[in-house]
Amino acid sequence: MPRLAIGLDLGGTQVRAALVDEGGYIQARAAVATAAAAGPEIVIDQLHWVAEAVSTGVPAADLAGIGVAAPGPLDTGTGTALGLPTLAGFVDLPLARLLAERFDRPVRLENDGIAAALGEWRFGAGRGHANLVYVTVSTGIGGGVVSDGRLLRGRRGMAGHVGHMTIMRDGAPCSCGHRGCWEAYGAGPAFARRAREQAARTPGTQLAGPIDARAVFEAAAAGDALAAALVAEEADILGLGIAGLLHLYSPEIVIVGGGVAHGFPALHPGIAARIRTAAMAPFRDVPVVRAALGDNAGLVGAAALAFEVVGDEIRTPLPLGEGQG
Amino acid sequence: MPRLAIGLDLGGTQVRAALVDEGGYIQARAAVATAAAAGPEIVIDQLHWVAEAVSTGVPAADLAGIGVAAPGPLDTGTGTALGLPTLAGFVDLPLARLLAERFDRPVRLENDGIAAALGEWRFGAGRGHANLVYVTVSTGIGGGVVSDGRLLRGRRGMAGHVGHMTIMRDGAPCSCGHRGCWEAYGAGPAFARRAREQAARTPGTQLAGPIDARAVFEAAAAGDALAAALVAEEADILGLGIAGLLHLYSPEIVIVGGGVAHGFPALHPGIAARIRTAAMAPFRDVPVVRAALGDNAGLVGAAALAFEVVGDEIRTPLPLGEGQG
Incomplete structure (x- = not known):
């Protein structure tokens, strides 16, 4: 064997x-x-x-x-x-x-x-669940879905491209060529770009230099007010997209991985708060957890x-x- | 038997x-x-x-x-x-x-x-497809999904509530209590509301009185410019949401039903045009058709x-x- x-x-x-x-x-x-x-x-x-x-x-x-x-x-x-x-x-x-x-x-x-x-389902945070959504937030936003005890594949195996649902009609340009995708607001580069833009016009913030997602989480943990606001904004954007996914796939659990998930403990309260306002009542109790396999x-x-x-x-x-x- | x-x-x-x-x-x-x-x-x-x-x-x-x-x-x-x-x-x-x-x-x-x-899959426009998305556009926007040859049910059988993905962050109020849902822009009441608002300030339009979706389609067919623009706007909103669904579920076909689908022939060109810009290339060739069972x-x-x-x-x-x- x-x-x-x-x-x-x-x-x-x-x-x-x-x-x-x-x-x-x-x-x-x-x-x-x-x-x-x-x-x-x-x-x-x-x-x-x-x-x-x-x-x-x-x-x-x-x-x-x-x-x-x-x-x-x-x-x-x-x-x-x-x-x-x-x-x-x-x-x-x-x-x-x-x-x-x-x-x-x-x-x-x-x-x-x-x-x-599949990795999280078999060996990670999704074990034992027949319905789960995995979301990875890094350079882009991607994902995969287990539904009714099976991997969701769809035509050509292309289901689960969750980063390319629109959350802002005619919004910010996305790497896919379209505008307003969830990825264009929630992925690491958008998060870092907001941080750089706002740091440049915010006196007193400790955010400076080549700012990336990790730097924002560290500054927020150290008590920087701008960084805390940026983390709250990022959490809100992620929560908004996840609320959509709850309605679309009805998972029992949502698992968040990717580089931005290194800040998951700081993001989680904001994600949960947004789900409470953006999801219909029967969907609100679905837990959102960090990927176990990183x-x-x-x-x-x-x-x-x-x-x-x-x-x-x-x-x-x-x-x-x-x-x- | x-x-x-x-x-x-x-x-x-x-x-x-x-x-x-x-x-x-x-x-x-x-x-x-x-x-x-x-x-x-x-x-x-x-x-x-x-x-x-x-x-x-x-x-x-x-x-x-x-x-x-x-x-x-x-x-x-x-x-x-x-x-x-x-x-x-x-x-x-x-x-x-x-x-x-x-x-x-x-x-x-x-x-x-x-x-x-299920009806469209077994007996309607979806026969023979292992992957399809059905969208109903009427008082609200709802849906159902067949994926990999099975009805997608999810936790508690609640998958496919496609009307409640956000397409405009912090946008128009939705019947679900949230803001910016696809339903809040694309469903019949929103379509009719736009028509009433714009008719009231547009001289020369034949749209008047208690305007509903059907009245807009009829006026557009009769050559009314405002009605044609309203139909184009509605098609664009529907196409935007459908493009999201292509990435999320990867269907082979999208089937549109519900009351607003009575205007499907007028909506289809705009839906298709928006999908060409909003969907990634491998998703663009998926046909969008009218429900066969009405x-x-x-x-x-x-x-x-x-x-x-x-x-x-x-x-x-x-x-x-x-x-x-």
């Missing part, structure tokens, strides 16, 4: 690998800076290298398989990268097939938000894809799409 | 019944004005009356069962009406149990948006609940919740 799986996380800044056991624990890890401009061939080589690095010496019989989480939109039905904005040349690319050729075995491919939801949710979720558990926790087989075999 | 089912639609203005055959065709129908202020006992009597009216003379062996579509939020796990805004006394009411007692047999209960989605989607869907088909079209059994037996 294979007890280990390799999870790979293809990100815009890092290519990461983990050797994960069937309890979801990471036994080995490796990472390299993504050669984002070098094209798919080199990046696929990088994935292979980090996979080799974590699995050297592991007997083949112990290895359940390899799962890859990649940024979307990704057609996981056909295993095609449709156009990854952060990686040169990943446009209409038969990624699953190229990976299978490079690894000389099938590789499961999943949109990173869905993979992270930055490893996608990595562990990618490995979970390879375990192919069919049981209470994952009731759906996770079939290889055409082109992934 | 039972070939008929009774579908009941409990609305704020009408209580309707249909005798539906296994092809989704209505063989008999009945309706009465809802005694909305009279309390649950009288309304449940009304449901019984209209059910009797359509099923008189039908042999018991021919009847698969009875399904009821009711406005939400409704906990279909326990069969409880949590608080129907348009019906007095429907608060924390064990509706499924009361119906079963009144009918002396189990009755399936479903949120009306989900029931309508105002009968919920009624036929309620009957479909009773057929309990387990096959290609409905892969999930539709279990009776506790308290529904």
Whole structure:
């Protein structure tokens, strides 16, 4: 019985690998800076290298398989990268097939938000829930959904792109080309931009220099009034979007991960307060919690894809799409 | 083999019944004005009356069962009406149990948006699709979702309340008590209110008197410039919300029903145009179509609940919740 799986996380800044056991624990890890401009061939080589690095010496019989989480939109039905904005040349690319050729075995491919939801569902804050929404707040806002005991995939496996619902009609420009998306207000870059703009015109704030989300949380914890207001604003924006997701998916729990979630304890009161005003009464009691796996949710979720558990926790087989075999 | 089912639609203005055959065709129908202020006992009597009216003379062996579509939020796990805004006394009411007692047999209960989605999926514009979103635009905006070949229910069966995602932060007041919901901009009353406000200050428009959505569509068809602009605005709002739903659920098709959908041919170009700008490229080719069953989607869907088909079209059994037996 294979007890280990390799999870790979293809990100815009890092290519990461983990050797994960069937309890979801990471036994080995490796990472390299993504050669984002070098094209798919080199990046696929990088994935292979980090996979080799974590699995050297592991007997083949112990290895359940390899799962890859990649940024979307990704057609996981056909295993095609449709156009990854952060990686040169990943446009209409038969990624699953190229990976299978490079690894000389099938590789499961999943949109990173869905993979992270799977990781939290099987091994993290979502264990035991038949309905959950995972939201990652970092450079963008992404997500994944478990509904009625199954991963929600939708057409081409593209469900759960939660960052691109509009929360402000004709609002701020978004990386997707549209305006007013939740991502354009709630993701890390928007949070940091508000901080920089307001710090520049607020005498006495300790916020200065190249401000990022972490700096704002630290200043708020140290009692800086502007930073506290910025955290409250960010929490309000996140709570507004999460309230929408409650109505849309009716989860039992909402799990927040990604870089901005490092400030989750400071954000949580504001998120909860906004949900109390923005959600209809029957939805208000749904807990919003921090991701248990932190930055490893996608990595562990990618490995979970390879375990192919069919049981209470994952009731759906996770079939290889055409082109992934 | 039972070939008929009774579908009941409990609305704020009408209580309707249909005798539906296994092809989704209505063989008999009945309706009465809802005694909305009279309390649950009288309304449940009304449901019984209209059910009797359509099923008189039908042999018991021919009847698969009875399904009821009711406005939400409704906990279909326990069969409880949590608080129907348009019906007095429907608060924390064990509706499924009361119906079963009144009918002396189990009755399936479903949120009306989900029931309508089921109707369109089995018998209407959604046949053959594993992923669809149904949106009803009338007094409010509601919906239902089929994902990966199953009805999306979520916790307490409350998924698909699509009208209450925010599209304008801190925007117009909504019937739910919050501000800026899609419903507050896109539903019939908001459309009509914009028409009345703008007609009052626009010389030369043929829009006058007690303007409703239908009047605007008629005036637009007759060449009225203000009415055409109002229709374009409404289409833009609907398209914006639908674009969000594409990212959230990744359907293969979006089906629009409800009273405002009577103007669908006039709305469609604007909806499609907004989706082209607001949806990410891989989502833009998803067709948006008019509901095939019109105002009968919920009624036929309620009957479909009773057929309990387990096959290609409905892969999930539709279990009776506790308290529904």
